[in-house]
Amino acid sequence: MSVLHRVRLPVGATVLVEVGHSVEPAEVLATRRPASGGMSVPIASRLRRSAADAADLLAVRPGTALEAGDRIADDGHGREVLAPQACLFLGYDLDDGSALVAPLGPTEPILGHVRGEVTSVTPDAIEIRVAGALVTGVGGSGKAVHGELRMAVHEPGDELRAGGIDVSATGRILVGGSRASAEALTRARAMGVAGIVVGGVLDKELRDFEAAQRRRREVGGARGDLAIVIVEGFGKVGIGAELFAWFRSHEGRVASVFGATARVYVYEADAPPPRRILARPGNRVLALRRPFAGIGGELLRVLDQPHANGAGVVSRSALVRFEDGRTAVVPLANLEATGDLSGG
Amino acid sequence: MSDVSTELALLVDVGSAWAKAGVIGRVRGRWRLVTQVAQPTAWGAAELRRGLIDRLVAAGDPRLANEWDALLDGATRIECHTAHNPGRLAVVAVSREVSGSSARRAAEAAGWQVIEAVTLDDGRTLADRLSRLQSAEVDAWLVAGGFDDGRSPRAMEAAALVASARLPDSGPVIWAGSALLGDDVALLFEEGAVSTVANPRPDARREETGPLRDHLQAVLRAIVADEDERHLASVAFPRAIATMASDGGLRILGIDVGARGAVHAVAEPDGTSAVRVYSTGGLAGAVDVPGAAARVTRIAGDAGDEAAVADTLQTLRARPTTVPQLAEELSATQAAVRMLIAGMVEDGPPEAVDLVVGAGRTIAAAPHPGAAARMLLDGVRPIGVTQLAVDAGSVLGPLGSLPDDEIHEGITLLADDLVVPLGTSVVCRGGSAGQLAMRVTVHRPGWPSHAPIEVRVGQLQVVPLAAGQEAELLIEPGPGITLGASRRSPRIQARATGGAVGIMLDGRGVPIALPRRGDDRRAVLAAWHDALSRDLDRVT
16 A cells, blocks of 8 residues: 655755655655845945945846855946855845845755655655555644554543653654543653644644644744644544554554644555445444544434434434444434445 | 426536535426435535435426436536635735735635735744745735835835745736836746736725736636636626626625635626635634634524534534534534624625525525524624525526526526525614614505514514515614615615515614623523524414
């Protein structure tokens, strides 16, 4: 099983890999020199011209990347202004006759955060074929990280609690259950956990955690990133039983987690349990909305007529026997078939 | 084949999350909506067809029970759909509040999805701005800044940021800044990359976003050129509204709130219209409205606490094909729609309109017509006397996709089922809480006269008036109260048409003022909810 992963390249990046290269998660695929703040370079005074006259003597246009020593302006009579260092020329101020440039900082690496083979290189992206499986979530937070998968709860409906996270989780990708509280997320970050994959998170707790992360970064106290991927829904929502079992069967494998884009690559893994949005009688199903969100069951039959649910919304509905013993009529749109999809 | 003759057409509206299909047929010489279904788009066309046939078998002519499949094959198919690829835009401007705000609103109203917005006063470092722009994957770049009488170096700096961040030949650049800088900006990019449009902020006092919006719409059309424009829902729905307006000699506001995007169209009696398309203005975008969870919690009253509402809003984004199962989730969803509509109307509130038409599943398929009416009433605040209706059959989009020479015929033929009338609203503003907002006498021909109804500021009252019925209204506004238009007489006469809700006498003001105390607010919201949710059996 393999999937394609795309690494976006910023303008001006220098690519270090070619098609066919095998790359590791921590490998540098390209480098860039980001701009590091603006500075003024006097032009008119050095050319001994007025600010307006000096504008006509500029040798570069805004947006031009310059190396140290490249000419910014010259008067044709030996006076010239050179770039003091590698920079981007951003503009010329007609009031004071100075140029605004953005010096280019030290070279920074661009990592792919995935293991695989480079299949394509273009000016704006590198594509890598990843030998593994991709699980896509419904939300997430944080940058890209990688580490070993580790189950942090016993059951898909269990909460990931702060007390269950210790130093042995450092550098790992934890698979939680139905919820990770802000306290658990903070603890995970403090313990150096690389990433968390969880069924659900309360949006408010996730935002509170992100805000705390931002503040820590602003004061320079944050080191490393904790990536979070939510695979089922917002609120207290368990991971589907089949998907949870799949993660359990791959415990110990390396995974890459992309928080912001809610993607989890698990290497050397078989395909995750299939999901289908239109469930049929006999299918194992997972409910997507409260009050059954994250609970699995069996679809017994689809009702002949549209049904008004508890909120009064009329829709095609199905009778579902949930694994917690309840039987209920659920809108068909709120169910996903999961696991063996041959039923019906 | 049966010897029963049928004339059928299939109307299909394929949205980003839900697909709606209706069968219209000629019944006793008139075209009527025979049946309709809605389902998640991802279920596919075959399932949609099967759903339609199941309904037709259950409700249609029994002689045709085995014929529907063949009949649908021969039916004319009229279809519209949501744009497959919404245009992605980066906006770079000098100031957040002036050029940036105008540029962004024009872009969003033109249907663009603003992926990145950078202004020179956004508090970020220059390095951060450059980094964000260099990472942005967009289809076009919009640059704005500077007034028309100057050559602002800051505006050139904004253009230079784009020149530094954009790969050559990677999407058009639209310059909407100082007119004096157009040529200079064009020199920063490869030939043909820059198009110049009238500055939406030509000076400090004026804002004219129309030309920019029109230009952005044209650029967007060119980018999504592989899609037949007429069949795009964002084009078809306004066309249908414009046709209704010209056919009926009415001024109509059409509001379509979908799962992903939203459309706001004001059509004039002469058939012209002003359309704003919000590519992220639908339910999925509600979570991104600043302070959304708090606002929705506040205006819903019965949607649970803010944390629960935040989860619901995220669910609307993450699971757009699902439906609320709990009353509080439905309440949050409907309140989110009210908030989204209010946001659209803020961009340019229309003057009084004759008719407001609501579309989109949450409005048009609301479990109770009172809820649909409330979404339109609270969101739009249509001051004066206005008819309200919903596109319950989701027919306006498909009909709006008909060619120019057929659209009037299509709208006219289906007149009986085009929209479902909710009734007539009378919305006033002004005054202070508790004082008389208006005194309304409702006279129905052939019915005994009743005493005038007194509506106080902050109150909402509903007078039953069934669909198809009409009534004369005599409205006496209270002191300091206005219904919009200037008047010489202390009394206003108006005609009201009935609907699933009736006549809505709304003294809640514009905008609606809510009590600060939570308990008071919830009590007031519950009273409004009750007023609009009265048992339909009582509507005569």
